[in-house]
Amino acid sequence: MAHKDFRGFLAAIESSGDLVTINDEVDWDQELSGIGRLGCERNGPAFLFTNIKDYGSRIRVAANPIATWRRVAVALNLPADTPLRRLYQVYAEREDKAIPPILVNDGACKDVIIPGDKVDLFDLPVPMVHEGDGGRYLGTWDLVVSKDAKSDWVNWGMYRFMVHNERLLTGYPRPTSHLGKMLLEGYVPQGRPMPIAIVIGADLPSHIAAAATFRMSGNEADLAGGLGERPVELIKCETSDLYVPASAEMVIEAEIYPDRVAQEGPYGEYPGYRSGEMGNAICARVTAITHRRDPILTLDTTGFMDSSATTTSISGAIAIKRRLERHDVPVVEVYVPPEGGVHLAVVSVRRGGAEVAQKVVEVLTARRALMSKIIIVDEDVDVFNMAAVIHAFATKCHPDRGTHITRYEGRANALTPAYSLEERIARSGATVAFDATWPPQWPAETTPIRATLDSMYAPDVQRRVLQRWKTLGL
Amino acid sequence: MATEYETFVRDRSRILSGREVVLTLRDLSPGRKKYRGVNVRAVVSRPPQSGEPVLWIRSVVGLKDSKPCSVRIIEELPEAFAAEPYSDFFDVMEKAERR
Numbered sequence: 001m002a003h004k005d006f007r008g009f010l011a012a013i014e015s016s017g018d019l020v021t022i023n024d025e026v027d028w029d030q031e032l033s034g035i036g037r038l039g040c041e042r043n044g045p046a047f048l049f050t051n052i053k054d055y056g057s058r059i060r061v062a063a064n065p066i067a068t069w070r071r072v073a074v075a076l077n078l079p080a081d082t083p084l085r086r087l088y089q090v091y092a093e094r095e096d097k098a099i100p101p102i103l104v105n106d107g108a109c110k111d112v113i114i115p116g117d118k119v120d121l122f123d124l125p126v127p128m129v130h131e132g133d134g135g136r137y138l139g140t141w142d143l144v145v146s147k148d149a150k151s152d153w154v155n156w157g158m159y160r161f162m163v164h165n166e167r168l169l170t171g172y173p174r175p176t177s178h179l180g181k182m183l184l185e186g187y188v189p190q191g192r193p194m195p196i197a198i199v200i201g202a203d204l205p206s207h208i209a210a211a212a213t214f215r216m217s218g219n220e221a222d223l224a225g226g227l228g229e230r231p232v233e234l235i236k237c238e239t240s241d242l243y244v245p246a247s248a249e250m251v252i253e254a255e256i257y258p259d260r261v262a263q264e265g266p267y268g269e270y271p272g273y274r275s276g277e278m279g280n281a282i283c284a285r286v287t288a289i290t291h292r293r294d295p296i297l298t299l300d301t302t303g304f305m306d307s308s309a310t311t312t313s314i315s316g317a318i319a320i321k322r323r324l325e326r327h328d329v330p331v332v333e334v335y336v337p338p339e340g341g342v343h344l345a346v347v348s349v350r351r352g353g354a355e356v357a358q359k360v361v362e363v364l365t366a367r368r369a370l371m372s373k374i375i376i377v378d379e380d381v382d383v384f385n386m387a388a389v390i391h392a393f394a395t396k397c398h399p400d401r402g403t404h405i406t407r408y409e410g411r412a413n414a415l416t417p418a419y420s421l422e423e424r425i426a427r428s429g430a431t432v433a434f435d436a437t438w439p440p441q442w443p444a445e446t447t448p449i450r451a452t453l454d455s456m457y458a459p460d461v462q463r464r465v466l467q468r469w470k471t472l473g474l
Numbered sequence: 475m476a477t478e479y480e481t482f483v484r485d486r487s488r489i490l491s492g493r494e495v496v497l498t499l500r501d502l503s504p505g506r507k508k509y510r511g512v513n514v515r516a517v518v519s520r521p522p523q524s525g526e527p528v529l530w531i532r533s534v535v536g537l538k539d540s541k542p543c544s545v546r547i548i549e550e551l552p553e554a555f556a557a558e559p560y561s562d563f564f565d566v567m568e569k570a571e572r573r
Protein backbone atom coordinates (compact mmCIF):
# COMPACT_ATOMS: atom_id res chain seq x y z
CA MET A 1 0.00 0.00 0.00
CA ALA A 2 1.13 3.54 -0.72
CA HIS A 3 1.94 5.98 2.06
CA LYS A 4 -1.15 7.25 3.78
CA ASP A 5 -0.19 10.89 3.72
CA PHE A 6 2.26 13.35 2.21
CA ARG A 7 4.60 13.21 5.21
CA GLY A 8 4.88 9.44 4.88
CA PHE A 9 5.89 9.91 1.25
CA LEU A 10 8.50 12.53 2.19
CA ALA A 11 9.97 10.13 4.75
CA ALA A 12 10.12 7.41 2.10
CA ILE A 13 11.94 9.53 -0.49
CA GLU A 14 14.31 10.72 2.19
CA SER A 15 15.13 7.06 2.91
CA SER A 16 15.66 6.32 -0.77
CA GLY A 17 18.03 9.29 -1.11
CA ASP A 18 15.62 11.32 -3.24
CA LEU A 19 14.91 14.24 -0.89
CA VAL A 20 17.19 17.08 0.18
CA THR A 21 16.15 19.28 3.11
CA ILE A 22 17.36 22.90 3.04
CA ASN A 23 17.36 24.53 6.45
CA ASP A 24 19.11 27.74 5.44
CA GLU A 25 16.88 30.72 4.69
CA VAL A 26 15.66 30.76 1.10
CA ASP A 27 13.73 33.56 -0.60
CA TRP A 28 10.19 32.67 -1.72
CA ASP A 29 10.67 35.22 -4.51
CA GLN A 30 12.25 33.10 -7.28
CA GLU A 31 15.17 31.63 -5.31
CA LEU A 32 13.23 28.72 -3.82
CA SER A 33 11.67 27.81 -7.13
CA GLY A 34 14.96 28.40 -8.95
CA ILE A 35 16.48 25.62 -6.89
CA GLY A 36 13.50 23.46 -7.71
CA ARG A 37 13.72 24.30 -11.40
CA LEU A 38 17.36 23.29 -11.60
CA GLY A 39 16.43 20.08 -9.83
CA CYS A 40 13.98 19.27 -12.62
CA GLU A 41 16.47 20.13 -15.35
CA ARG A 42 19.20 17.97 -13.78
CA ASN A 43 17.04 15.02 -12.79
CA GLY A 44 17.76 16.04 -9.20
CA PRO A 45 16.06 15.30 -5.88
CA ALA A 46 12.92 16.75 -4.36
CA PHE A 47 13.50 19.59 -1.90
CA LEU A 48 12.02 20.46 1.47
CA PHE A 49 12.54 24.11 2.40
CA THR A 50 12.19 24.72 6.12
CA ASN A 51 13.16 28.38 6.50
CA ILE A 52 11.58 30.86 4.13
CA LYS A 53 12.32 34.57 3.96
CA ASP A 54 9.57 36.77 5.42
CA TYR A 55 7.84 33.66 6.80
CA GLY A 56 10.30 31.75 8.98
CA SER A 57 9.82 28.07 9.74
CA ARG A 58 6.11 27.79 10.56
CA ILE A 59 5.14 26.65 7.07
CA ARG A 60 7.52 24.55 4.97
CA VAL A 61 7.50 24.12 1.20
CA ALA A 62 8.17 20.82 -0.58
CA ALA A 63 9.17 21.07 -4.23
CA ASN A 64 8.89 18.60 -7.10
CA PRO A 65 7.41 15.59 -5.35
CA ILE A 66 7.54 13.20 -8.30
CA ALA A 67 9.59 14.87 -11.01
CA THR A 68 11.64 11.67 -11.50
CA TRP A 69 10.65 8.09 -12.21
CA ARG A 70 12.36 7.04 -8.97
CA ARG A 71 9.99 9.18 -6.93
CA VAL A 72 6.99 8.05 -8.98
CA ALA A 73 7.95 4.49 -8.06
CA VAL A 74 8.16 5.37 -4.36
CA ALA A 75 4.81 7.16 -4.56
CA LEU A 76 3.31 3.89 -5.82
CA ASN A 77 5.11 2.01 -3.02
CA LEU A 78 7.49 0.29 -5.43
CA PRO A 79 11.29 0.14 -5.23
CA ALA A 80 12.83 3.41 -6.42
CA ASP A 81 14.71 1.63 -9.22
CA THR A 82 11.62 -0.01 -10.74
CA PRO A 83 12.01 -0.05 -14.56
CA LEU A 84 9.83 2.38 -16.47
CA ARG A 85 7.95 -0.29 -18.43
CA ARG A 86 7.06 -1.98 -15.13
CA LEU A 87 5.82 1.37 -13.72
CA TYR A 88 3.51 1.71 -16.70
CA GLN A 89 2.26 -1.86 -16.19
CA VAL A 90 1.61 -1.38 -12.48
CA TYR A 91 -0.23 1.87 -13.10
CA ALA A 92 -2.45 0.24 -15.74
CA GLU A 93 -3.18 -2.74 -13.48
CA ARG A 94 -4.09 -0.56 -10.52
CA GLU A 95 -6.17 1.78 -12.67
CA ASP A 96 -8.40 -1.23 -13.36
CA LYS A 97 -8.82 -1.97 -9.64
CA ALA A 98 -10.60 1.13 -8.37
CA ILE A 99 -11.10 1.34 -4.62
CA PRO A 100 -13.85 3.72 -3.45
CA PRO A 101 -13.00 6.25 -0.75
CA ILE A 102 -14.32 6.13 2.78
CA LEU A 103 -15.81 9.07 4.67
CA VAL A 104 -14.41 10.10 8.04
CA ASN A 105 -15.37 12.72 10.59
CA ASP A 106 -11.90 13.66 11.80
CA GLY A 107 -8.79 14.46 9.84
CA ALA A 108 -5.49 16.21 10.24
CA CYS A 109 -6.43 18.76 7.60
CA LYS A 110 -8.84 20.24 10.18
CA ASP A 111 -6.20 20.88 12.85
CA VAL A 112 -6.53 24.60 12.16
CA ILE A 113 -9.62 26.23 10.65
CA ILE A 114 -9.48 29.79 9.32
CA PRO A 115 -12.87 31.27 8.38
CA GLY A 116 -13.12 33.28 5.19
CA ASP A 117 -13.18 36.70 6.83
CA LYS A 118 -9.89 35.92 8.59
CA VAL A 119 -8.12 34.57 5.49
CA ASP A 120 -5.06 36.34 4.19
CA LEU A 121 -3.36 34.40 1.41
CA PHE A 122 -0.22 36.47 1.96
CA ASP A 123 0.21 34.70 5.30
CA LEU A 124 1.29 31.68 3.23
CA PRO A 125 4.83 31.50 1.75
CA VAL A 126 3.50 31.15 -1.75
CA PRO A 127 6.48 31.12 -4.12
CA MET A 128 7.03 33.43 -7.06
CA VAL A 129 7.82 30.54 -9.37
CA HIS A 130 9.43 32.29 -12.36
CA GLU A 131 10.59 35.85 -12.95
CA GLY A 132 7.94 37.53 -15.07
CA ASP A 133 5.01 35.36 -14.03
CA GLY A 134 1.74 37.21 -13.53
CA GLY A 135 1.83 36.57 -9.79
CA ARG A 136 2.52 34.02 -7.07
CA TYR A 137 1.18 30.54 -7.75
CA LEU A 138 -0.40 28.66 -4.89
CA GLY A 139 -1.78 25.86 -7.01
CA THR A 140 0.98 24.11 -8.89
CA TRP A 141 0.92 20.61 -7.38
CA ASP A 142 -2.63 20.60 -6.09
CA LEU A 143 -5.86 18.66 -6.31
CA VAL A 144 -8.95 20.71 -7.10
CA VAL A 145 -12.29 19.19 -6.15
CA SER A 146 -15.45 20.27 -7.96
CA LYS A 147 -18.91 18.82 -8.41
CA ASP A 148 -21.14 18.74 -11.43
CA ALA A 149 -24.28 20.89 -11.00
CA LYS A 150 -26.50 18.37 -12.77
CA SER A 151 -25.27 15.01 -11.48
CA ASP A 152 -23.28 13.30 -8.72
CA TRP A 153 -20.06 13.48 -10.71
CA VAL A 154 -17.18 14.79 -8.60
CA ASN A 155 -14.03 15.79 -10.44
CA TRP A 156 -10.48 15.98 -9.14
CA GLY A 157 -8.09 17.88 -11.35
CA MET A 158 -4.71 19.57 -11.06
CA TYR A 159 -5.10 23.20 -12.06
CA ARG A 160 -3.00 26.29 -11.55
CA PHE A 161 -4.15 29.05 -9.17
CA MET A 162 -2.54 32.44 -8.61
CA VAL A 163 -2.88 34.80 -5.65
CA HIS A 164 -4.53 38.07 -6.70
CA ASN A 165 -5.08 39.58 -3.26
CA GLU A 166 -5.82 38.51 0.32
CA ARG A 167 -8.85 36.40 -0.59
CA LEU A 168 -9.07 36.31 -4.36
CA LEU A 169 -7.47 33.62 -6.50
CA THR A 170 -7.40 33.47 -10.25
CA GLY A 171 -6.87 30.22 -12.10
CA TYR A 172 -6.61 28.51 -15.42
CA PRO A 173 -8.34 25.19 -15.60
CA ARG A 174 -8.71 25.12 -19.36
CA PRO A 175 -12.29 25.66 -20.59
CA THR A 176 -12.06 22.20 -22.17
CA SER A 177 -11.01 20.64 -18.85
CA HIS A 178 -13.52 18.71 -16.78
CA LEU A 179 -13.74 21.58 -14.29
CA GLY A 180 -14.09 24.09 -17.12
CA LYS A 181 -16.96 22.12 -18.63
CA MET A 182 -18.69 21.78 -15.25
CA LEU A 183 -18.42 25.52 -14.70
CA LEU A 184 -19.52 26.65 -18.15
CA GLU A 185 -22.34 24.12 -18.58
CA GLY A 186 -23.64 23.81 -15.02
CA TYR A 187 -23.00 26.95 -13.01
CA VAL A 188 -22.53 29.91 -15.37
CA PRO A 189 -25.92 29.51 -17.10
CA GLN A 190 -27.63 29.61 -13.69
CA GLY A 191 -25.47 32.41 -12.36
CA ARG A 192 -24.42 30.20 -9.43
CA PRO A 193 -21.00 30.33 -7.81
CA MET A 194 -19.20 27.00 -8.14
CA PRO A 195 -17.70 25.62 -4.91
CA ILE A 196 -14.20 24.21 -5.20
CA ALA A 197 -11.59 22.93 -2.78
CA ILE A 198 -7.93 23.35 -3.60
CA VAL A 199 -6.16 20.54 -1.77
CA ILE A 200 -2.43 20.82 -1.10
CA GLY A 201 -0.20 18.04 0.18
CA ALA A 202 -2.55 15.06 0.08
CA ASP A 203 -1.34 11.47 -0.26
CA LEU A 204 0.55 11.03 -3.53
CA PRO A 205 -1.90 8.68 -5.27
CA SER A 206 -4.60 11.32 -4.85
CA HIS A 207 -2.49 13.94 -6.62
CA ILE A 208 -1.47 11.49 -9.33
CA ALA A 209 -5.15 10.68 -9.88
CA ALA A 210 -5.98 14.39 -10.05
CA ALA A 211 -3.28 15.01 -12.64
CA ALA A 212 -4.16 11.89 -14.61
CA THR A 213 -5.75 11.84 -17.99
CA PHE A 214 -8.99 10.19 -16.95
CA ARG A 215 -12.35 9.66 -18.55
CA MET A 216 -15.13 12.23 -18.32
CA SER A 217 -17.43 11.47 -15.35
CA GLY A 218 -14.78 9.15 -13.93
CA ASN A 219 -14.21 9.33 -10.20
CA GLU A 220 -10.59 10.17 -9.44
CA ALA A 221 -11.05 9.37 -5.74
CA ASP A 222 -11.70 5.73 -6.75
CA LEU A 223 -8.68 5.87 -9.04
CA ALA A 224 -6.52 7.21 -6.20
CA GLY A 225 -7.64 4.31 -4.02
CA GLY A 226 -6.68 1.87 -6.76
CA LEU A 227 -3.30 3.47 -7.38
CA GLY A 228 -2.50 3.53 -3.65
CA GLU A 229 -4.10 0.12 -2.97
CA ARG A 230 -6.01 1.62 -0.06
CA PRO A 231 -9.18 3.70 0.17
CA VAL A 232 -8.63 7.43 0.45
CA GLU A 233 -10.19 8.89 3.59
CA LEU A 234 -12.36 11.87 2.74
CA ILE A 235 -13.74 14.56 5.01
CA LYS A 236 -16.37 17.21 4.35
CA CYS A 237 -15.39 20.80 3.68
CA GLU A 238 -16.36 23.57 6.10
CA THR A 239 -18.19 25.80 3.62
CA SER A 240 -19.48 23.42 0.95
CA ASP A 241 -20.62 19.83 0.45
CA LEU A 242 -17.36 18.84 -1.21
CA TYR A 243 -15.17 16.12 0.31
CA VAL A 244 -11.39 16.29 0.46
CA PRO A 245 -8.56 13.92 1.50
CA ALA A 246 -8.55 14.11 5.30
CA SER A 247 -4.78 13.83 5.64
CA ALA A 248 -4.05 16.82 3.38
CA GLU A 249 -1.62 19.46 4.53
CA MET A 250 -3.97 22.29 3.57
CA VAL A 251 -7.38 22.82 1.98
CA ILE A 252 -8.38 26.14 0.46
CA GLU A 253 -12.13 26.29 0.08
CA ALA A 254 -13.40 28.77 -2.47
CA GLU A 255 -16.19 29.69 -4.85
CA ILE A 256 -15.63 30.42 -8.52
CA TYR A 257 -17.58 33.46 -9.64
CA PRO A 258 -20.00 32.77 -12.50
CA ASP A 259 -19.90 36.39 -13.59
CA ARG A 260 -16.54 37.95 -12.75
CA VAL A 261 -12.95 37.77 -13.96
CA ALA A 262 -9.57 39.10 -12.87
CA GLN A 263 -6.08 38.96 -14.31
CA GLU A 264 -4.42 35.55 -14.37
CA GLY A 265 -1.06 34.63 -15.80
CA PRO A 266 1.11 34.54 -17.68
CA TYR A 267 2.81 31.52 -16.18
CA GLY A 268 5.74 29.32 -17.19
CA GLU A 269 3.83 26.14 -17.90
CA TYR A 270 4.44 22.39 -18.25
CA PRO A 271 5.38 22.47 -21.95
CA GLY A 272 8.46 24.35 -20.75
CA TYR A 273 7.52 27.86 -21.89
CA ARG A 274 5.52 30.90 -20.87
CA SER A 275 3.32 31.08 -23.91
CA GLY A 276 1.21 34.16 -23.26
CA GLU A 277 -1.99 32.24 -22.70
CA MET A 278 -3.04 34.80 -20.07
CA GLY A 279 -6.28 36.66 -19.90
CA ASN A 280 -8.86 33.91 -20.38
CA ALA A 281 -9.28 32.64 -16.88
CA ILE A 282 -11.55 32.32 -13.86
CA CYS A 283 -11.52 33.88 -10.41
CA ALA A 284 -12.49 32.44 -7.05
CA ARG A 285 -13.05 33.92 -3.60
CA VAL A 286 -11.68 31.95 -0.68
CA THR A 287 -14.35 30.95 1.84
CA ALA A 288 -12.12 29.14 4.37
CA ILE A 289 -8.70 27.57 4.82
CA THR A 290 -8.10 24.47 6.91
CA HIS A 291 -4.69 22.95 7.52
CA ARG A 292 -2.53 20.60 9.56
CA ARG A 293 -0.36 21.95 12.32
CA ASP A 294 2.95 23.16 10.84
CA PRO A 295 1.67 22.58 7.32
CA ILE A 296 3.76 21.88 4.25
CA LEU A 297 2.90 23.69 1.02
CA THR A 298 3.80 21.94 -2.21
CA LEU A 299 5.36 23.31 -5.36
CA ASP A 300 5.80 21.84 -8.78
CA THR A 301 8.41 24.09 -10.34
CA THR A 302 6.48 24.00 -13.53
CA GLY A 303 8.39 23.73 -16.79
CA PHE A 304 10.60 21.21 -18.55
CA MET A 305 10.53 17.81 -16.80
CA ASP A 306 8.33 18.82 -13.86
CA SER A 307 6.22 16.53 -11.69
CA SER A 308 3.24 16.74 -14.00
CA ALA A 309 5.42 15.47 -16.86
CA THR A 310 5.91 12.06 -15.27
CA THR A 311 2.30 11.78 -14.14
CA THR A 312 0.81 12.63 -17.47
CA SER A 313 3.42 10.49 -19.21
CA ILE A 314 1.98 7.39 -17.60
CA SER A 315 -1.70 8.23 -17.38
CA GLY A 316 -1.73 9.95 -20.76
CA ALA A 317 -0.09 7.00 -22.47
CA ILE A 318 -2.50 4.52 -20.90
CA ALA A 319 -5.49 6.70 -21.81
CA ILE A 320 -4.24 6.94 -25.40
CA LYS A 321 -3.76 3.16 -25.60
CA ARG A 322 -7.23 2.47 -24.26
CA ARG A 323 -8.81 4.97 -26.64
CA LEU A 324 -7.02 3.55 -29.66
CA GLU A 325 -8.06 0.02 -28.66
CA ARG A 326 -11.69 1.14 -28.43
CA HIS A 327 -11.39 2.38 -32.02
CA ASP A 328 -9.86 -0.90 -33.23
CA VAL A 329 -6.40 0.51 -33.89
CA PRO A 330 -3.92 -2.40 -33.65
CA VAL A 331 -1.96 -0.64 -30.89
CA VAL A 332 0.72 -2.53 -28.96
CA GLU A 333 2.32 0.03 -26.64
CA VAL A 334 2.21 3.80 -26.08
CA TYR A 335 4.88 5.99 -24.49
CA VAL A 336 4.59 9.70 -23.73
CA PRO A 337 8.18 10.85 -23.15
CA PRO A 338 8.26 13.45 -20.34
CA GLU A 339 10.87 15.39 -22.31
CA GLY A 340 8.12 16.12 -24.84
CA GLY A 341 6.12 18.32 -22.46
CA VAL A 342 2.96 16.25 -23.07
CA HIS A 343 3.09 17.21 -26.74
CA LEU A 344 4.59 14.01 -28.11
CA ALA A 345 3.39 10.41 -28.04
CA VAL A 346 4.99 7.29 -29.45
CA VAL A 347 2.58 4.56 -30.54
CA SER A 348 3.64 1.10 -31.68
CA VAL A 349 1.24 -0.92 -33.82
CA ARG A 350 1.03 -4.50 -35.05
CA ARG A 351 0.23 -3.28 -38.56
CA GLY A 352 0.99 0.26 -39.72
CA GLY A 353 0.53 2.27 -42.88
CA ALA A 354 -1.25 5.43 -43.96
CA GLU A 355 -4.76 4.33 -42.99
CA VAL A 356 -3.72 3.45 -39.46
CA ALA A 357 -1.74 6.69 -39.06
CA GLN A 358 -4.70 8.76 -40.22
CA LYS A 359 -7.01 6.94 -37.84
CA VAL A 360 -4.64 7.44 -34.91
CA VAL A 361 -4.47 11.19 -35.43
CA GLU A 362 -8.23 11.49 -35.86
CA VAL A 363 -9.06 9.46 -32.76
CA LEU A 364 -6.60 11.37 -30.59
CA THR A 365 -7.87 14.81 -31.57
CA ALA A 366 -11.62 14.15 -31.51
CA ARG A 367 -12.50 15.95 -28.23
CA ARG A 368 -9.54 17.95 -27.03
CA ALA A 369 -6.16 17.91 -28.63
CA LEU A 370 -3.25 18.10 -26.23
CA MET A 371 -0.74 16.10 -28.29
CA SER A 372 0.56 17.86 -31.35
CA LYS A 373 2.98 15.18 -32.55
CA ILE A 374 2.52 11.43 -32.68
CA ILE A 375 5.19 9.05 -33.90
CA ILE A 376 3.83 5.70 -35.04
CA VAL A 377 6.28 2.80 -35.15
CA ASP A 378 6.15 -0.90 -35.90
CA GLU A 379 5.89 -3.25 -32.95
CA ASP A 380 9.53 -4.33 -33.22
CA VAL A 381 10.53 -0.83 -32.04
CA ASP A 382 10.67 -0.44 -28.26
CA VAL A 383 8.64 2.70 -27.57
CA PHE A 384 10.48 3.28 -24.29
CA ASN A 385 13.83 3.34 -26.11
CA MET A 386 13.92 6.82 -27.59
CA ALA A 387 17.13 6.06 -29.50
CA ALA A 388 15.29 3.31 -31.35
CA VAL A 389 12.26 5.57 -31.86
CA ILE A 390 14.37 8.38 -33.31
CA HIS A 391 16.10 5.88 -35.58
CA ALA A 392 12.77 4.61 -36.87
CA PHE A 393 11.38 8.13 -37.27
CA ALA A 394 14.46 9.42 -39.08
CA THR A 395 14.73 6.49 -41.46
CA LYS A 396 11.27 5.04 -42.01
CA CYS A 397 8.98 8.09 -42.00
CA HIS A 398 8.48 9.22 -45.60
CA PRO A 399 8.93 13.03 -45.68
CA ASP A 400 5.81 13.40 -47.82
CA ARG A 401 3.57 10.34 -47.58
CA GLY A 402 4.48 9.72 -43.95
CA THR A 403 2.98 12.88 -42.46
CA HIS A 404 -0.71 12.99 -41.59
CA ILE A 405 -1.98 16.34 -40.39
CA THR A 406 -5.35 17.16 -38.92
CA ARG A 407 -6.40 20.73 -38.10
CA TYR A 408 -9.02 21.84 -35.58
CA GLU A 409 -10.62 24.96 -34.15
CA GLY A 410 -11.60 25.77 -30.59
CA ARG A 411 -10.04 22.74 -28.89
CA ALA A 412 -6.33 23.13 -29.42
CA ASN A 413 -3.92 23.39 -26.51
CA ALA A 414 -3.57 27.11 -25.75
CA LEU A 415 -0.24 26.33 -24.07
CA THR A 416 1.41 24.96 -27.22
CA PRO A 417 4.39 27.25 -27.85
CA ALA A 418 4.46 26.53 -31.58
CA TYR A 419 1.13 28.28 -32.11
CA SER A 420 0.97 31.98 -32.85
CA LEU A 421 -0.62 34.26 -30.27
CA GLU A 422 -3.75 34.44 -32.43
CA GLU A 423 -3.94 30.64 -32.66
CA ARG A 424 -3.48 30.30 -28.89
CA ILE A 425 -6.26 32.78 -28.19
CA ALA A 426 -8.60 31.06 -30.67
CA ARG A 427 -7.41 27.59 -29.56
CA SER A 428 -6.82 26.79 -33.17
CA GLY A 429 -4.21 24.16 -33.94
CA ALA A 430 -3.12 20.96 -35.61
CA THR A 431 -1.71 17.55 -34.83
CA VAL A 432 0.63 15.59 -37.04
CA ALA A 433 1.16 11.86 -37.06
CA PHE A 434 4.53 10.73 -38.36
CA ASP A 435 4.11 7.29 -39.84
CA ALA A 436 7.38 5.49 -39.17
CA THR A 437 6.00 2.07 -40.07
CA TRP A 438 6.51 0.05 -43.19
CA PRO A 439 3.59 0.35 -45.62
CA PRO A 440 1.68 -2.94 -45.26
CA GLN A 441 1.42 -3.28 -49.04
CA TRP A 442 5.19 -3.48 -49.42
CA PRO A 443 6.26 -7.06 -50.19
CA ALA A 444 8.59 -8.64 -47.65
CA GLU A 445 11.16 -9.45 -50.30
CA THR A 446 11.85 -5.75 -50.95
CA THR A 447 11.19 -4.24 -47.51
CA PRO A 448 14.47 -3.02 -45.97
CA ILE A 449 15.88 -5.05 -43.10
CA ARG A 450 17.18 -3.27 -40.03
CA ALA A 451 20.90 -3.71 -39.51
CA THR A 452 20.76 -4.53 -35.81
CA LEU A 453 21.89 -7.60 -33.96
CA ASP A 454 18.32 -8.79 -33.40
CA SER A 455 17.30 -8.38 -37.06
CA MET A 456 20.29 -9.00 -39.32
CA TYR A 457 22.08 -11.90 -37.67
CA ALA A 458 21.31 -15.57 -37.55
CA PRO A 459 19.67 -16.67 -34.29
CA ASP A 460 22.58 -18.91 -33.28
CA VAL A 461 25.02 -16.04 -33.91
CA GLN A 462 22.89 -13.71 -31.80
CA ARG A 463 22.95 -16.31 -29.01
CA ARG A 464 26.73 -16.74 -29.19
CA VAL A 465 27.34 -12.98 -29.31
CA LEU A 466 25.17 -12.40 -26.25
CA GLN A 467 26.92 -15.23 -24.43
CA ARG A 468 30.33 -13.80 -25.29
CA TRP A 469 29.15 -10.35 -24.24
CA LYS A 470 28.29 -11.76 -20.85
CA THR A 471 31.60 -13.61 -20.42
CA LEU A 472 33.43 -10.39 -21.30
CA GLY A 473 31.66 -8.80 -18.36
CA LEU A 474 30.10 -6.11 -20.55
CA MET B 475 0.41 53.54 -2.13
CA ALA B 476 3.40 51.58 -3.42
CA THR B 477 6.33 53.19 -5.16
CA GLU B 478 6.77 50.53 -7.83
CA TYR B 479 4.34 48.42 -9.84
CA GLU B 480 4.24 46.21 -12.89
CA THR B 481 1.49 45.47 -15.36
CA PHE B 482 0.94 43.01 -18.22
CA VAL B 483 -0.32 44.29 -21.53
CA ARG B 484 -1.27 42.95 -24.91
CA ASP B 485 -1.33 46.35 -26.61
CA ARG B 486 1.27 48.90 -25.47
CA SER B 487 -0.21 51.71 -27.51
CA ARG B 488 -3.42 51.61 -25.45
CA ILE B 489 -1.49 51.89 -22.20
CA LEU B 490 0.86 54.61 -23.45
CA SER B 491 -1.80 56.75 -25.12
CA GLY B 492 -1.74 59.33 -22.33
CA ARG B 493 -5.45 58.87 -21.63
CA GLU B 494 -7.10 57.17 -18.67
CA VAL B 495 -6.90 53.40 -18.90
CA VAL B 496 -7.99 50.47 -16.76
CA LEU B 497 -5.15 48.26 -15.57
CA THR B 498 -4.28 45.53 -13.14
CA LEU B 499 -1.15 46.55 -11.26
CA ARG B 500 1.12 44.26 -9.29
CA ASP B 501 2.62 45.89 -6.22
CA LEU B 502 6.40 45.35 -6.19
CA SER B 503 6.98 46.56 -2.63
CA PRO B 504 9.25 44.08 -0.85
CA GLY B 505 7.75 41.85 1.82
CA ARG B 506 4.92 39.42 2.22
CA LYS B 507 2.46 41.27 0.00
CA LYS B 508 4.75 41.64 -2.99
CA TYR B 509 2.90 40.98 -6.26
CA ARG B 510 -0.51 41.80 -4.76
CA GLY B 511 -2.90 42.74 -7.55
CA VAL B 512 -5.00 45.87 -7.67
CA ASN B 513 -7.32 47.06 -10.42
CA VAL B 514 -7.16 50.76 -11.14
CA ARG B 515 -8.14 53.55 -13.46
CA ALA B 516 -4.88 55.36 -14.16
CA VAL B 517 -2.76 57.38 -16.55
CA VAL B 518 0.60 55.97 -17.64
CA SER B 519 3.50 58.20 -18.62
CA ARG B 520 6.71 57.49 -20.44
CA PRO B 521 9.19 58.94 -19.65
CA PRO B 522 8.21 58.66 -15.99
CA GLN B 523 6.82 61.71 -14.23
CA SER B 524 8.58 62.69 -11.04
CA GLY B 525 6.59 62.03 -7.90
CA GLU B 526 4.61 59.19 -9.49
CA PRO B 527 5.15 55.50 -8.73
CA VAL B 528 7.34 53.64 -11.22
CA LEU B 529 5.54 51.25 -13.55
CA TRP B 530 7.17 48.43 -15.46
CA ILE B 531 5.36 47.07 -18.47
CA ARG B 532 5.51 43.38 -19.30
CA SER B 533 4.24 41.64 -22.39
CA VAL B 534 1.79 38.72 -22.41
CA VAL B 535 4.74 36.33 -22.12
CA GLY B 536 6.17 38.32 -19.22
CA LEU B 537 8.95 40.10 -21.12
CA LYS B 538 9.84 43.29 -19.26
CA ASP B 539 10.29 46.55 -21.14
CA SER B 540 13.77 47.98 -20.69
CA LYS B 541 12.46 51.49 -20.00
CA PRO B 542 10.20 52.28 -17.04
CA CYS B 543 7.02 54.35 -17.03
CA SER B 544 5.19 56.03 -14.21
CA VAL B 545 1.57 55.65 -13.22
CA ARG B 546 -0.89 58.12 -11.75
CA ILE B 547 -3.70 56.21 -10.07
CA ILE B 548 -7.00 58.00 -10.40
CA GLU B 549 -9.18 55.49 -8.62
CA GLU B 550 -9.01 51.96 -7.30
CA LEU B 551 -11.56 49.62 -8.87
CA PRO B 552 -13.24 46.48 -7.47
CA GLU B 553 -11.04 43.38 -7.26
CA ALA B 554 -12.79 41.68 -10.17
CA PHE B 555 -14.55 42.78 -13.36
CA ALA B 556 -18.07 41.81 -14.42
CA ALA B 557 -17.71 39.22 -17.19
CA GLU B 558 -18.24 35.50 -17.74
CA PRO B 559 -15.40 33.15 -16.83
CA TYR B 560 -12.87 32.78 -19.64
CA SER B 561 -13.79 36.15 -21.14
CA ASP B 562 -10.87 37.88 -22.80
CA PHE B 563 -9.52 39.90 -19.91
CA PHE B 564 -7.98 42.61 -22.07
CA ASP B 565 -11.32 43.18 -23.80
CA VAL B 566 -13.00 43.29 -20.39
CA MET B 567 -10.61 46.00 -19.21
CA GLU B 568 -11.20 48.03 -22.35
CA LYS B 569 -14.96 47.79 -21.80
CA ALA B 570 -14.48 48.91 -18.20
CA GLU B 571 -12.67 51.98 -19.50
CA ARG B 572 -15.69 53.07 -21.49
CA ARG B 573 -18.05 53.06 -18.50
